[in-house]
Amino acid sequence: MSVAALVDPQSLPTPAGHFGRYGGVFVPETLMTALSDVGAAYAAARQDPAFRDELTHHLKEFAGRPTELYFAERLTRHCGGAKIYLKREDLLHTGAHKINNALGQALLARRMGKRRIIAETGAGQHGVATAAVCAKFGLECVVYMGAVDMERQALNVFRMRLMGAEVRGVEAGQKTLKDAVNEAMRDWVTNVRGTHYILGSALGAHPYPMMVRDFHRVIGAETRRQILEREGRLPDEMIACVGGGSNAIGFFFDFLSDTQVRLIGIEAGGHGIRRGEHAARFEGGRLGVLQGSKTYILQNPDGQIELTHSVSAGLDYAAIGPEHAYYREQGRIEYAYACDDEVLETFQLVSRFEGILPALESTHALVHGLKRARELKPDQIVVINLSGRGDKDVNQVARLLNVKL
Numbered sequence: 001m002s003v004a005a006l007v008d009p010q011s012l013p014t015p016a017g018h019f020g021r022y023g024g025v026f027v028p029e030t031l032m033t034a035l036s037d038v039g040a041a042y043a044a045a046r047q048d049p050a051f052r053d054e055l056t057h058h059l060k061e062f063a064g065r066p067t068e069l070y071f072a073e074r075l076t077r078h079c080g081g082a083k084i085y086l087k088r089e090d091l092l093h094t095g096a097h098k099i100n101n102a103l104g105q106a107l108l109a110r111r112m113g114k115r116r117i118i119a120e121t122g123a124g125q126h127g128v129a130t131a132a133v134c135a136k137f138g139l140e141c142v143v144y145m146g147a148v149d150m151e152r153q154a155l156n157v158f159r160m161r162l163m164g165a166e167v168r169g170v171e172a173g174q175k176t177l178k179d180a181v182n183e184a185m186r187d188w189v190t191n192v193r194g195t196h197y198i199l200g201s202a203l204g205a206h207p208y209p210m211m212v213r214d215f216h217r218v219i220g221a222e223t224r225r226q227i228l229e230r231e232g233r234l235p236d237e238m239i240a241c242v243g244g245g246s247n248a249i250g251f252f253f254d255f256l257s258d259t260q261v262r263l264i265g266i267e268a269g270g271h272g273i274r275r276g277e278h279a280a281r282f283e284g285g286r287l288g289v290l291q292g293s294k295t296y297i298l299q300n301p302d303g304q305i306e307l308t309h310s311v312s313a314g315l316d317y318a319a320i321g322p323e324h325a326y327y328r329e330q331g332r333i334e335y336a337y338a339c340d341d342e343v344l345e346t347f348q349l350v351s352r353f354e355g356i357l358p359a360l361e362s363t364h365a366l367v368h369g370l371k372r373a374r375e376l377k378p379d380q381i382v383v384i385n386l387s388g389r390g391d392k393d394v395n396q397v398a399r400l401l402n403v404k405l
């Protein structure tokens with residue numbers, strides 16, 4: 001596609017939060033004021049050099065930025081094609097990219113004079129990142145988590161509690177992430193005056209998809225600088241996993257206008273593309289509205305939200321961020337999926353060849369990235385975003401491999 005055909009990515013979303021026909025603000029009237037207050041506070045903060053300096057300072061000192069761009073030498077040799085680089089978000093404090101957004105929003109809350117933070121969490125990674133920044137800044141923290149997820153992720157529940165967060169189990173619905181988001185929105189409506197809601201992905205009503213994207217843009221900005229330093233040119237392909245879509249959009253954003261760089265997002269194919277067995281919204285979903293935003297959603301013919309499945313809890317959600325839907329429609333970002341069995345195999349391969357245990361979420365990107373590296377030539381470059389570390393996943397991997405610990 002030609003560069004001229006692409007709208008300036010910086011101009012999106014529109015002031016009403018639209019990315020083409022996606023996005024927007026589909027919430028109860030009682031939340032409109034809260035959202036527009038956050039939007040106004042964020043618009044002011046993003047223009048304010050003092051806010052940016054403060055965020056940069058904490059990203060460095062607390063989170064550990066910049067993260068390395070790592071040349072995966074043995075994987076490259078093993079695949080026998082393009083050079084493989086990994087952007088090491090797994091090295092960040094609390095183990096994943098999520099701390100970029102949690103820090104940004106906690107600073108924004110403080111600026112707004114809000115001393116109480118609420119958040120939702122599925123696997124617990126966003127809850128842990130939020131609990132950590134709240135402890136650091138002395139903010140009260142309540143994390144909503146489905147009762148089923150609390151049981152599956154007991155260690156993360158304990159981590160959050162150690163850092164002073166109150167974890168509230170949600171017994172409604174399927175007792176997983178979607179239900180936790182509903183409870184968090186209910187809390188926000190009730191306590192809006194002193195409370196800020198730190199949403200964990202590039203999802204939900206405006207301004208969240210934009211704001212969360214902006215807080216993760218540092219991933220792509222660093223990658224750009226680092227690959228130019230190392231290779232003197234931009235990569236041929238960049239690949240990231242897509243749950244709600246925050247690590248991917250942050251990684252891709254500064255490359256959207258460089259149309260020679262192929263951008264590929266990887267969804268969770270679970271057991272395969274059959275109803276209820278995966279979380280690949282672009283494969284099995286269609287346009288709808290869920291939790292504030294118009295986007296691709298896994299739903300049954302009546303519009304009820306479909307069950308989802310993935311080996312990685314962080315990708316296991318029925319909706320995809322609206323900005324992804326837009327760039328897919330524009331043909332600028334391509335999407336594919338990886339299935340559980342391939343993920344399990346690649347998890348072991350990368351661990352053995354590089355001494356890095358990747359998060360199962362990130363391993364979806366690795367599955368596709370290694371495939372592409374094999375197909376490309378040795379003078380080409382693939383950069384894969386390693387969104388998080390796999391230490392949290394070793395019990396599950398052991399179980400899937402029938403290893404008794």
Ligand SMILES: *Cc1c(COP(=O)(O)O)cnc(C)c1O
Nearest residue numbers: 201243244245246247314361388
């Ligand atoms: C939460 C999570 C994801 C998925 O969320 P996105 O918003 O799509 O980035 C991916 N990788 C890791 C390690 C996570 O913790």
